[in-house]
Amino acid sequence: MHIEKKIKIKPQSTDYQVDIPDLEKIIIDCNGISGGLIPLLQRIQDRFTFIPPQAFKLIDKELNIPESESLGVATFYTQFKLNPTGKYTIKICKGTACHVQNANKIFDVISEYLQIKPGETTEDQLFTLELVSCLGCCSLAPAIMIGEETYGKLDDRSVISIIKEIQDRESK
Numbered sequence: 001m002h003i004e005k006k007i008k009i010k011p012q013s014t015d016y017q018v019d020i021p022d023l024e025k026i027i028i029d030c031n032g033i034s035g036g037l038i039p040l041l042q043r044i045q046d047r048f049t050f051i052p053p054q055a056f057k058l059i060d061k062e063l064n065i066p067e068s069e070s071l072g073v074a075t076f077y078t079q080f081k082l083n084p085t086g087k088y089t090i091k092i093c094k095g096t097a098c099h100v101q102n103a104n105k106i107f108d109v110i111s112e113y114l115q116i117k118p119g120e121t122t123e124d125q126l127f128t129l130e131l132v133s134c135l136g137c138c139s140l141a142p143a144i145m146i147g148e149e150t151y152g153k154l155d156d157r158s159v160i161s162i163i164k165e166i167q168d169r170e171s172k
């Protein structure tokens, strides 16, 4: 697949320590499987929670594709993350039902409390923030998911106490 150069590629930190032999093994094992690049990127993300910057050159070489093509594909599809995610991903619903029930306020208090924006991860690597268009539980609006748990009918106080509870639990 050829991805045009107009895609804006966000710079990636090169400080991430990853298990390079493990990364190489995944790339070599996946070479030749049907669909090629996308399943390979998915496997790498499953293993590392994101696509490490070291992966792209290795992939281009192993799959014998033009330089930066794998980076272009990873940047094009929103399913791929170029930075490590936290232990918990907080998905804040901005769909219509949640929007009319003040989802913006929920977003603002979480973002301010954790000091992160969508796509960012807290320094302690506990939380990553994501905005989604519907969580499929509109009757619970405004709703969020933290990890696999869904929380609904939230207000600015209840949502912060849920996050604090997780922080307390994780600090023990």
Ligand code: FES
Residues within 6 Å of the ligand: 093, 094, 095, 096, 097, 098, 099, 133, 134, 135, 136, 137, 138, 139, 141, 143
């Ligand atoms: S719109 Fe938020 S859960 Fe559907």
